[in-house]
Amino acid sequence: MIVRERKDEFILIVQDDHAQISGDILNNWKLEHFQDAEWRDSVLYAAYQHDLGWKEFDRQPFWNDVTNQPYTFADFPNVPKTVLYKYGINEVEKVDLYAALLCSEHYKRFLVNNTSLEAQAFVEHEETRQERIIATLPNFNKRLFEFHYGLLQLSDNLSLYACMNEPGATGEDQHPFFKKGIPTNHTLHHILDEQMQVTWQDEDTIVMDNFPFDRPFPISIQYKQVSKHKIQQHGLVEAYEQASLEQHPVLITSHTKKASD
Numbered sequence: 001m002i003v004r005e006r007k008d009e010f011i012l013i014v015q016d017d018h019a020q021i022s023g024d025i026l027n028n029w030k031l032e033h034f035q036d037a038e039w040r041d042s043v044l045y046a047a048y049q050h051d052l053g054w055k056e057f058d059r060q061p062f063w064n065d066v067t068n069q070p071y072t073f074a075d076f077p078n079v080p081k082t083v084l085y086k087y088g089i090n091e092v093e094k095v096d097l098y099a100a101l102l103c104s105e106h107y108k109r110f111l112v113n114n115t116s117l118e119a120q121a122f123v124e125h126e127e128t129r130q131e132r133i134i135a136t137l138p139n140f141n142k143r144l145f146e147f148h149y150g151l152l153q154l155s156d157n158l159s160l161y162a163c164m165n166e167p168g169a170t171g172e173d174q175h176p177f178f179k180k181g182i183p184t185n186h187t188l189h190h191i192l193d194e195q196m197q198v199t200w201q202d203e204d205t206i207v208m209d210n211f212p213f214d215r216p217f218p219i220s221i222q223y224k225q226v227s228k229h230k231i232q233q234h235g236l237v238e239a240y241e242q243a244s245l246e247q248h249p250v251l252i253t254s255h256t257k258k259a260s261d
Contacts (some may be wrong), residue, residue, distance in 0.1 A: 001054075001061050002163045003072045010226045012061060012240065013163045015054035015073055017222045021159040023048030025252070026151055028213040033191055035147050039098060043148045046092070046099035047155045050106055053088025060237045070226075070236060078114065082122040089129070101133045101145070102152050143187070150185025154196075157182045161198055161206070162250055163221055168203040199255075204248075207255035216253035223248065 002013040026047040034040055054073070057080070062071045071077075085107045093100035108126040111119040134140050161182060164175045172179075181195035197209045223246055230239040 001058050001070055001072055001076075002160070003070050004164065004166060005069055008228055010070060010228065010231075011223050012070060012226055012243075013221065013223045014058035015051035016058065018159050018163050019048060019051040019156075021162060021219045021221065022050065022152075022155040024217070024219055025158050025213075026155040028215070028217045028252075029151065029155075030212055030214050033212055034151075036141075036144055039144075039148060042096050042098035043102065043151055045096050046102035046106075046152055049088070049092050049095075049099065050103045050152065050156065051088065052091050053084035053086070057084055061240055063236045078111075078116050078118045082111070082118050085122065086125065089126070093129075093133070097133050097136060101130060101137075102149055104129055104133075105145075105149055106152060106156070146185070147187040150187045153185050154182070154188065154192075158196075158198065158252075159219075162219060162252075165200065167248060167250070168200045170200055201255070205251045205253065207253055209255055211254035211256075213252070216251055219250050219252060221248040221250060222246070 001015065002018055004011040004013075023044055026044055031037060031040075034043075062076070063069075064071045064075060067075065089100055089103050089107065092103050104126045108123055108130075112123050114120070161175075161178050164177065166173065169175075178198070181193075181197045184192045184194060184196055191212055192210055199207055201207045224240060224243040225246065226236075226239050226243045230242070233239075234242070
């Protein structure tokens with residue numbers, strides 16, 4: 001779950017909805033910048049499905065009694081987190097091996113420096129999975145895979161920027177993850193800067209300096225606005241289930257273009 005706190009409510013965005021935005025972002029990436037387009041469908045599938053494991057968990061959010069707010073994807077406990085990670089990758093692997101390899105690497109890197117027994121067991125499991133998948137892929141290219149992984153990272157981070165910030169947030173009001181920009185994988189540095197500069201032009205428009213996409217394109221952020229008072233009255237799960245699903249449309253464009261272009 002992605003969580004933004006306001007004075008009287010929480011904004012909750014399910015991980016799978018964020019992943020759909022990731023896929024939409026990558027679907028607009030310039031084809032001329034997509035190395036070896038043979039793998040494009042697999043990379044897109046990884047972007048759209050990389051948070052599939054969260055889907056059932058996010059139907060009923062969990063309360064964090066330490067932070068006194070709903071658990072986020074960042075502070076969710078390791079034991080259930082590795083269970084849902086593994087389940088999601090398993091489901092992707094049933095459909096697309098290369099996409100599963102990308103998702104496996106994505107989550108492995110999240111936990112590779114985590115010293116908990118659960119995290120290290122997950123990392124070892126995914127390393128074994130990756131060896132097995134790579135053995136079945138003809139002409140696997142490690143350099144090309146790293147580039148495709150960089151695309152997955154970028155689409156994930158750009159979607160997180162849209163979801164974790166309040167619409168229109170600038171300067172110190174931006175989420176700490178993104179105050180210096182969005183980091184990019186070294187394999188993308190012939191196209192992008194090491195830190196992609198992204199800002200909210202207004203509440204409905206995100207602009208960037210270096211625009212690697214075909215054209216300005218829309219995304220839609222799905223969220224629930226959950227009252228803190230209703231959480232106190234009915235508990236988080238009931239308050240969340242009773243809240244209506246809302247949409248916030250956002251245009252992603254180059255800062256050199258106006259939203260009306």
